[in-house]
Amino acid sequence: MSDSVVICPNNGGHPCGRRLALPGTRSLTGSITAAQTSVQIAEANTAREFAVSPETGSKISGVIGEILPAAVVFAEAFADPPGVFLFPAEEALLARATDKRRREFGTGRHCARAALRALGLPAAPILPDDQGAPRWPPGIVGSITHCDGYRAVAVARAPATVAIGIDAEPCQSLAAEVLDLVSLPSERARLRELAAAGPDVCWDRLLFSTKEAVYKAWFPLARRWLGFTDADITIHPGGTFAARLLVPGPAVGGAPLAGFDGRWLARDGLLLTAIALAAPSPG
Secondary structure: OOOEEEEOOOOOOOOOOOOEEEEOOOOOHHHOOHHHOOOEEOOOOOOOOOEEOOOOOOEEOOOHHHHOOOOOEEEEEOOOOOOOOOOHHHHHHOOOOOHHHHHHHHHHHHHHHHHHHHOOOOOOOOOEOOOOOEOOOOOEEEEEEEEOOEEEEEEEEOOOEEEEEEEEEEOOOOOHHHHHHHOOHHHHHHHHHHHHHOOOOOHHHHHHHHHHHHHHHHHHHHOOOOOOOOEEEEEEOOOEEEEEEOOOOOEEOOEEOOEEEEEEEEEOOEEEEEEEEEOOOOO
16 A cells, blocks of 8 residues: 555546645555445435445444435445446546546445435436536536545435535645645644644644535536635534635525535544535525
8 A cells, every 4th residue: 555645626526636645644444344345325314323235225324424414315435345337438437547546436436326326316427527527417416535445425406405525534644734735824723723622633634624525515616726725714623614715606596605614523534524505595
């Protein structure tokens, strides 16, 4: 296993113009039990504290589902299942891909089809658009993420849900020079306060993850670039975060989007962040 991983804002399938090599990343599979190797899927309109394995039908705890609202369906995997089916058009995208990329892509699509099946949709290719973002079926919004030892997809029906952004990262600190590149001075000051109060969380990597989730929620709405320092993010120790946009946002419900609210979770060596932007209430 390499001691570094390339992380960019399209680790869930979005355009990647910024690319950072983060040192010291290790596989998380050592903390995952054999019972967790099946893809887990939360059925729509069922109890959110459980995920259902499509292979066995047994109920097991979901992870990303803990920070997603009930309107969002998710699927997650802690290992890459063998023999994942891909449509020919998807296979064509991987003609020159590394084995690592094939596994990430394949399990991501496997999870995506499981989540879409829970919404009653048939299996179909999930291809990137001209900017690299996944093209979801009409009337669906979604997001994909992967890191070592974890893959996840979250989908929901539009227009009730306007945008989704999820991200998963290993709970390992960023190098100081990387943190300086991806954060604002105000954010770094708040990170120091968080670290003093709760040293067990890698707050700098969590900040990075929130920025990934913000980008994934932003791009389908704006269809334009959002830099790492174009949003000022405040992380709250209780498991939520707020992103204030520092650039003009797209119109949502007739008003400019000013920011995003999201949730985060740290568990078993993973940092997970999620945004699910609901349609504004009428009036």
